[in-house]
Each structure stands twice: as structure tokens, then as C-alpha cells.
Amino acid sequence: MTKTVGEYEPPKPISKAEREARKAFRQVDAEKALSEHALAEKAFAQNRERLKAERLAREAAAGPVPKKQPKAKKK
Numbered sequence: 001m002t003k004t005v006g007e008y009e010p011p012k013p014i015s016k017a018e019r020e021a022r023k024a025f026r027q028v029d030a031e032k033a034l035s036e037h038a039l040a041e042k043a044f045a046q047n048r049e050r051l052k053a054e055r056l057a058r059e060a061a062a063g064p065v066p067k068k069q070p071k072a073k074k075k
Contacts, residue, residue: 003009014022059065
């Protein structure tokens with residue numbers, strides 16, 4: 001049986017076992033996504049701290065930054 005354009009086909013009913021299986025898979029996928037997110041967040045924080053330490057070391061080695069002189073106003 002083929003559908004014609006605009007014909008509505010109601011969704012097939014899902015059995016209780018299939019519903020429970022989908023629920024279990026969703027939970028596993030959610031836990032996996034959260035753990036992946038936590039790993040990415042941890043890696044980002046470590047990289048940020050490393051870069052901050054490098055920047056602070058460069059700034060300490062370069063010495064104090066001279067203050068900018070205010071521009072003279074033109075009349």
C-alpha cells in the first residue's frame with residue numbers, strides 16, 4: 001500500500017517492552033553525553049589554566065607595562 005500526497009498515516013503503537021527498551025537506551029545515551037561533556041569541560045579548564053600560567057610567566061619576564069601617554073588635544 002502506497003501513500004498518496006497529503007494522506008495521513010497514524011503512528012504505529014509501541015509495545016510496553018519497546019517503550020522500556022527505548023527508555024533504557026535514552027538513559028545510557030544521556031549518561032554517556034554527560035560524561036563526554038564533563039571530560040571536554042575538564043580538558044578546557046586545564047588548557048585555560050595552562051595558557052593563563054604561560055601568559056603570566058611572559059608578562060612577568062617582560063617587566064611592567066609602561067602607561068600610555070594621553071594624546072594632546074588639537075585646537
